[in-house]
Amino acid sequence: GESVGLHLPTLxxxxxxxxxxxxxYSNSASxxxxxxxxxxxxxxxxxxxxxxxxxKRQGQRVTVLLNKTVKHLSLQIAATQPGDSAVYFCAExxxxxxxxxxxxxxxxxxP
Amino acid sequence: DSGVTQTPKHLITATGQRVTLRCSPRSGDLSVYxxxxxxxxGLQFLIQYYNGEERAKGNILERFSAQQFPDLHSELNLSSxxxxxxxxxxxxxxxxxxxxEQYFGPGTRLTVT
Numbered sequence: 734g735e736s737v738g739l740h741l742p743t744l745x746x747x748x749x750x751x752x753x754x755x756x757x758y759s760n761s762a763s764x765x766x767x768x769x770x771x772x773x774x775x776x777x778x779x780x781x782x783x784x785x786x787x788x789k790r791q792g793q794r795v796t797v798l799l800n801k802t803v804k805h806l807s808l809q810i811a812a813t814q815p816g817d818s819a820v821y822f823c824a825e826x827x828x829x830x831x832x833x834x835x836x837x838x839x840x841x842x843x844p
Numbered sequence: 845d846s847g848v849t850q851t852p853k854h855l856i857t858a859t860g861q862r863v864t865l866r867c868s869p870r871s872g873d874l875s876v877y878x879x880x881x882x883x884x885x886g887l888q889f890l891i892q893y894y895n896g897e898e899r900a901k902g903n904i905l906e907r908f909s910a911q912q913f914p915d916l917h918s919e920l921n922l923s924s925x926x927x928x929x930x931x932x933x934x935x936x937x938x939x940x941x942x943x944x945e946q947y948f949g950p951g952t953r954l955t956v957t
Contacts, residue, residue, distance in 0.1 A: 767945075776846065776934050776948030777887070822887065831877070831900045832946060834887035 745841045752810040754838045756823035759804060765826040768797060768808045771837070772819045780808070780821075810840075818842045847871065848949035850935050856955045862923040865952045869916055869937030875899065876918040877938070877946060878910055882931040893918055894941045925956045 746752045758766070764785040769777035783790045783797045783806070790797050796809040810817055820839050824832040847870035857863055869876050878890040880903075889902035893912035904910075907925075912918045922929060932953050936946040 769948075774950075776848075776936075776951050778846070778948070779945050782945070824887075831889040831892055831902055832879075832887075833889065834879075836886045 742836070743839045743841065745843060746813050748813060748815060748842055748844050750813055752808075752813045752817070752840060752842075754808045754810075754821050754823075754840065756806050756808075756835055757804060758806070758823075758825050760825065760833075761801075761804065763825040766797070766799065766806050767824045767826075767832065768795075769822045769824060769834075770817075770819045771822065777822060813840075813842050815842050815844070846947040846949060848935060848937050848947050850933075850949040850952050852952060853950065854953050854955075856957065857925060858957055859925055859927060861925050861956075862921065863925065863954065865920040865922070865933050865935075865954075867918045867920070867935030867937075867949060869918070869935075870939075870947055873937035873939050873947070874916065875938045875941055875946075876912055876916070877936040878904075878918070878920050879934040879936065879948075880931050881934060881951070887934070890920070899941060922954070927956050930954055930956045 767782040768780040770780050771777045781792045781797050788799050794811045799806045820837040822834050822837045824834045849868045851866045874895045877892045881887045890904040891910050892900040896912050907923050910920045932951045934951045936948045938946045
């Protein structure tokens, strides 16, 4: 069936480095994608979104890239900080505007 | 703080029992979504209500039901509980029926023993 998946379950980066978290999706009809951050013991928190008519969107220290040709999106975090340590989920808007989440990537920032 | 509240924070109950989880959306939000998060399944969409009416249904079991009340708060009812129902249950809200950003509550951790 249609699915959203993450390439890597864990990612370890050094403080100050840039982080790249990848996500693949299979539903070519998906037109809206969101990245969420979930810290331990908390609910998912919106980071950034992108619509399918765009291929790049920037926020504060974060950039989302969308490649519709290969159905891939990525989240780039610049100058990663210890507070960025969390699980990151990509999600797509499915039928009825329900979010279809990927499995998540755990980002660990080391000093 | 997202503005979405959920109660209780933790719930421990036995197999076969029934529980009710409660969610209050952000002020002004008309949509409420319920999600289940377990270690092996990740975040799974269960059901969405918009202004009191069911809007979309996901992987919700027949033993589970939900409703949204006139004051827009929502309840998720889980019955005939099984060990496999142990999970985090999140509620999210958005201002409209699906275009807007969803804000998640802190979740209810359900443990079925």
